[in-house]
Amino acid sequence: MKKSYTITAFSENHVGLLNRITIIFTRRHVNIETLTVSASAIKGIHKFTIVINDTKEKVEKVVSQIEKLVEVLKAYYHTDDEIVHQEIALYKVPTRALLESNTLEKTIRNHNARILEVTPEFTVIEKTGHKEETQELFEILNKYGVKQFTRSGRVAITRSKKELLTSYLKEVDKAQSIHITNNN
Amino acid sequence: MKEQTSITDIEKKDKMTKITGSEALMLSLLQEGVEVIFGYPGGAIMPVYDALMNHEDKIRHILTRHEQGAIHAAQGYARVTGKVGVCMTTSGPGATNLITGVADAMVDSTPIVCLTGQVTSPLLGSDAFQETDVIGITMPVTKWNYLVTQADEIPEVIAQAFYIARTGRPGPVVIDLAKNAQFGELNFKYKKCTSIRSYVARPEIEADKIKEAAKLINKAKKPYVLFGQGVILGRAEKEFRAFIEKSGIPAAWTILGKSALPTDHPLNVGMLGMHGNYGTNIKSNECDVMIAIGMRFDDRVTGDLSKYAKQAKVIHLELDPAEINKIVKADVAVLGDVKESLPMLTEKIERKTHESWIKEFKDCDKIEYEKVINKALYPDKPGLTMGEVVRIITEKTNGEAIVVTDVGQQQMFASRYVKLNHTRSFVTSGGLGTMGFGLPAAHGAKIGAPDKVVIGIIGDGGFQMTIQELATINQTQAAVKLVLLNNTYLGMVRQWQQLFFNKRYSATKLKNPDFIKVAEGFGIKGRKITERSTLENGIEEMLNYDGPFLLEVEIEKEANVFPMVPAGASVSDVMFSSD
Ligand SMILES: Cc1ncc(C[n+]2csc(CCOP(=O)(O)OP(=O)(O)O)c2C)c(N)n1
Numbered sequence: 001m002k003k004s005y006t007i008t009a010f011s012e013n014h015v016g017l018l019n020r021i022t023i024i025f026t027r028r029h030v031n032i033e034t035l036t037v038s039a040s041a042i043k044g045i046h047k048f049t050i051v052i053n054d055t056k057e058k059v060e061k062v063v064s065q066i067e068k069l070v071e072v073l074k075a076y077y078h079t080d081d082e083i084v085h086q087e088i089a090l091y092k093v094p095t096r097a098l099l100e101s102n103t104l105e106k107t108i109r110n111h112n113a114r115i116l117e118v119t120p121e122f123t124v125i126e127k128t129g130h131k132e133e134t135q136e137l138f139e140i141l142n143k144y145g146v147k148q149f150t151r152s153g154r155v156a157i158t159r160s161k162k163e164l165l166t167s168y169l170k171e172v173d174k175a176q177s178i179h180i181t182n183n184n
Numbered sequence: 185m186k187e188q189t190s191i192t193d194i195e196k197k198d199k200m201t202k203i204t205g206s207e208a209l210m211l212s213l214l215q216e217g218v219e220v221i222f223g224y225p226g227g228a229i230m231p232v233y234d235a236l237m238n239h240e241d242k243i244r245h246i247l248t249r250h251e252q253g254a255i256h257a258a259q260g261y262a263r264v265t266g267k268v269g270v271c272m273t274t275s276g277p278g279a280t281n282l283i284t285g286v287a288d289a290m291v292d293s294t295p296i297v298c299l300t301g302q303v304t305s306p307l308l309g310s311d312a313f314q315e316t317d318v319i320g321i322t323m324p325v326t327k328w329n330y331l332v333t334q335a336d337e338i339p340e341v342i343a344q345a346f347y348i349a350r351t352g353r354p355g356p357v358v359i360d361l362a363k364n365a366q367f368g369e370l371n372f373k374y375k376k377c378t379s380i381r382s383y384v385a386r387p388e389i390e391a392d393k394i395k396e397a398a399k400l401i402n403k404a405k406k407p408y409v410l411f412g413q414g415v416i417l418g419r420a421e422k423e424f425r426a427f428i429e430k431s432g433i434p435a436a437w438t439i440l441g442k443s444a445l446p447t448d449h450p451l452n453v454g455m456l457g458m459h460g461n462y463g464t465n466i467k468s469n470e471c472d473v474m475i476a477i478g479m480r481f482d483d484r485v486t487g488d489l490s491k492y493a494k495q496a497k498v499i500h501l502e503l504d505p506a507e508i509n510k511i512v513k514a515d516v517a518v519l520g521d522v523k524e525s526l527p528m529l530t531e532k533i534e535r536k537t538h539e540s541w542i543k544e545f546k547d548c549d550k551i552e553y554e555k556v557i558n559k560a561l562y563p564d565k566p567g568l569t570m571g572e573v574v575r576i577i578t579e580k581t582n583g584e585a586i587v588v589t590d591v592g593q594q595q596m597f598a599s600r601y602v603k604l605n606h607t608r609s610f611v612t613s614g615g616l617g618t619m620g621f622g623l624p625a626a627h628g629a630k631i632g633a634p635d636k637v638v639i640g641i642i643g644d645g646g647f648q649m650t651i652q653e654l655a656t657i658n659q660t661q662a663a664v665k666l667v668l669l670n671n672t673y674l675g676m677v678r679q680w681q682q683l684f685f686n687k688r689y690s691a692t693k694l695k696n697p698d699f700i701k702v703a704e705g706f707g708i709k710g711r712k713i714t715e716r717s718t719l720e721n722g723i724e725e726m727l728n729y730d731g732p733f734l735l736e737v738e739i740e741k742e743a744n745v746f747p748m749v750p751a752g753a754s755v756s757d758v759m760f761s762s763d
């Protein structure tokens with residue numbers, strides 16, 4: 001059964017790594033729904049957050065192929081209920097619509113969205129939330145004519161108590177110091 | 185550390201002087217113990233070739249006639265020596281000509297370092313002369329690749345390249361060297377790479393998995409070992425033997441695992457896969473515990489996966505985590521280096537013999553012998569068979585030779601029938617099935633193992649794909665023995681056309697050159713055999729000849745390889761003939 005999985009991969013920062021990761025998906029004909037690259041909490045380590053819609057079997061295989069990449073420290077996958085996740089959406093609507101409608105301002109407030117910029121021509125609205133939520137607001141705003149719309153990739157944080165990568169790094173450090181002493 | 189003491193003089197020297205990136209590359213290769221480079225020069229790698237001249241006494245360069253020849257030779261060299269094979273080319277076409285070999289080394293886990301020249305870094309991305317995106321092109325087919333844009337990166341990158349190529353599951357690494365990095369200067373200091381934070385060369389073995397595996401094995405009535413190249417790559421041949429000898433379990437090999445166990449070992453029950461043995465295939469669907477060791481369940485081995493080993497509990501000993509559960513779900517996955525895991529397992533298993541179970545294999549062998557093998561090895565019809573050539577080669581070399589093959593029918597006959605006593609003595613393109621591999625790989629193998637008899641068994645089609653390497657052989661005078669099995673067809677494809685496409689021989693008939701004359705033109709001695717009566721003598725002449733030799737054997741034109749598990753069929757459905 002296909003469902004949404006969030007893959008997080010932690011890596012050293014290297015030119016070309018994004019390409020290396022995406023070809024793993026391309027080769028298996030797996031579509032990437034969203035992709036975000038950012039710094040992680042650990043200095044020098046980058047984090048890829050990739051959302052795909054596929055079977056558990058497929059996601060397992062893809063994750064082990066990602067982890068196999070030399071520059072990748074660790075890769076995990078999570079179902080939506082194992083993570084706290086958000087996406088951010090920006091909407092550009094005509095300012096006229098805002099002035100003429102008496103419900104629009106309320107809608108924005110009810111959706112916990114906010115206004116970033118107002119000019120005589122247009123207004124930029126921002127909302128963070130799950131995709132369904134930002135989509136819902138889009139549907140409403142679009143009645144007034146959304147001129148531009150953009151949604152970011154997913155960012156996610158795990159619900160587990162254990163910090164997977166930190167403990168992994170500790171292990172690696174330990175193993176490497178053993179390794180080095182052995183060589184002396 | 186030992187390496188550090190050995191470079192003190194170099195270190196002292198470079199406190200005073202800077203050296204060029206190209207010189208640093210040479211010193212780095214020396215630090216990695218490189219003795220041979222297979223390569224081909226050109227504009228973007230000329231500074232390195234210039235530096236090479238300063239080290240000709242220690243690093244031998246073999247000038248091939250095509251870059252594909254260089255990488256296949258490096259593969260042959262790596263496979264027989266266990267060292268990293270090195271090849272070197274210029275940018276653009278030089279680098280793209282390597283791709284087939286890189287892909288081949290990737291799928292067959294061969295440690296290779298390719299050094300490719302690249303345009304000077306300010307020109308990167310400008311469509312400069314002979315600029316290709318080598319990093320981009322090789323990304324899907326390398327274990328690792330890296331573009332060097334500054335001279336001072338060279339020592340560390342080369343150290344990492346060799347470490348990555350040879351450790352863990354080995355594979356090809358491409359280092360693309362921008363010309364400015366070759367010219368640029370640096371203070372040279374070399375430190376061997378012993379670990380990379382983001383890369384696990386040897387996953388730790390979980391003791392409870394060993395226990396679980398041992399429990400399954402101890403209870404098994406019909407346990408069955410399938411072994412692959414992992415045993416060889418892990419240098420675990422001894423440990424593997426100890427394991428099967430104590431457990432008494434029959435063991436079958438994948439084509440790349442062939443030489444990990446002597447062919448005549450009493451527990452060696454033969455070859456797996458599409459043209460493997462009868463018993464080895466059908467018993468995959470009858471065993472109760474399947475122990476897969478350093479192999480990856482290629483579809484040529486499993487046949488129809490939905491009908492493969494469903495009855496068996498599967499234990500998978502494997503170094504690469506991505507191979508676990510990739511094709512066949514493991515009931516017990518023992519992740520780790522088989523050199524460590526096998527002794528742990530051997531300790532925990534009971535000493536047993538499985539006589540009646542092994543007899544089942546022997547019974548199958550009898551059937552296969554009558555239906556196929558006897559006819560192949562001792563034909564009673566006039567036409568010469570590939571089987572008899574391979575049989576006589578075994579007889580004349582007593583299993584002591586290194587055998588290298590190309591791809592096609594001749595490859596299957598060689599794998600099925602050649603007997604070998606030693607590990608790393610069978611070199612073939614397994615996962616990619618690259619025609620043209622055999623000739624250069626045989627040459628590379630001979631360079632790597634000059635004291636061994638090295639025999640290349642090659643079809644008439646594949647021979648012509650890298651035939652230019654005869655010139656390379658003539659230049660090195662490496663005494664490689666080439667056996668050309670000429671059936672005037674792309675035999676393997678013709679066989680499929682006969683069996684599955686109504687004998688419509690579309691584009692498989694070859695009008696061949698006079699190979700002996702061609703060889704002569706290249707300066708290689710040759711002889712053509714057309715009759716059974718002279719075959720033995722021909723093989724003897726080839727083996728006794730002091731130098732490279734081409735023995736062409738005219739083979740019956742429309743012979744087939746059997747048994748066969750047709751593509752997509754179950755391993756239980758073995759075909760013995762075309763009728
Ligand atoms: C580079 C490449 N091209 C095509 C193929 C497909 N192919 C597999 S076997 C074969 C026929 C090989 O003919 P030959 O070299 O004469 O060997 P034979 O089967 O006759 O022993 C072909 C064309 C291949 N494996 N590799």
Ligand SMILES: [Mg+2]
Binds near residue numbers: 671672
């Ligand atoms: Mg042929």
